[in-house]
Amino acid sequence: MQDVYADLAVEGTELGDLVAGLSPEEWAAATPAASWTVRHQVAHLAYVSRLVRLAVSDAEAFAAETAPVREDFQSGMDAALAEYVAEPVPGLLRRWAEERAAAEKGLAALERRDLVPWPAGPLPASVLAAVALAELFAHGQDIRDGLGRPRVLTDRIGHIVFLGTRTRDLAYRARGLRAPAEPFRFELTAPSGELWAFGPPEAGQRIAGPAEDFCLLVTRRRHRDDLALTAVGTEAGQWLDIAQSYVGPPGTGRAPQ
Structure with missing residues (x-):
């Protein structure tokens, strides 16, 4: 990076x-x-x-x-x-x-x-x-x-991807929820085509898709239904509904298009 x-x-x-x-x-x-x-x-x-x-x-x-x-x-x-x-x-x-x-x-x-x-x-x-x-x-x-x-996005968004994976639990704290104890595995494809992977390879809770879509999700600029992100595991799927990489109230987010 x-x-x-x-x-x-x-x-x-x-x-x-x-x-x-x-x-x-x-x-x-x-x-x-x-x-x-x-x-x-x-x-x-x-x-x-x-x-x-x-x-x-x-x-x-x-x-x-x-x-x-x-x-x-x-x-x-x-x-x-x-x-x-x-x-x-x-x-x-x-x-x-x-x-x-x-x-x-x-x-x-x-x-x-x-x-x-x-x-x-x-x-x-x-x-x-x-x-x-x-x-x-x-x-x-x-x-x-x-x-x-x-x-036009470049691999500069890699820093935002890293931030989004490291701040996974902010979404739970913003809503008064308890974060899962198990870490997630993130596998995200950069604009250049490179694969960015974070978290233990053996994790049962997994999220994958384009890095651009992940950035739009964690900044709450697009609804998950409009993004090509996939989740394996119940907790990973629920996280896609609430993800945010910033401190503060989550707001209403974006409606699906």
Whole structure:
């Protein structure tokens, strides 16, 4: 798998270039997230970039910034987002680019295993970079869906696949459920055709299919019925209904098309 820090920078630049060329009407276009326009999606990404920057550079400021989110996730995020949504588009783009660049620089200065704070608990720097990459993937998908723009995926999504397999139990915790004791086996086909496998080969609970579909599932950007993922075992099948790779309420997810 390629370097997660380099891949994060490339993904951020590609999405930044896409939205920089949008018309005012496109900035106001609705996206699949309820009541969110393209502008809301970019505002969210700018705020996440700020959180990553603070996490890798100023633990005290990060703790103060995220206190409202830890107290009430949704209201804290909504309040923080409002400041960014209110920015004129040029200012929002500039702010996102600056926060993104500072976050990328701060991450790259750390060792991959250095722990940094995050609302879910301390994470290795490389895992936080994968979290940031998953945010770009998910909200970039919302933007492209809202605008009707196709996307061409590369093996950079491997970091999101890795994150999705490592965070299997988040889906259960978000719903107050007990996670299965038995690990799952994941066998997922990369855009390049390479097979990515995670988990013990002998596991009875198994999930297989395209890596792209797996990323859409764990970021809750597509319903499982619209994806070519298969499950062996009751628990693996149930997990496909609730999978999520991020901290916070699961929301309603996407309806089947």
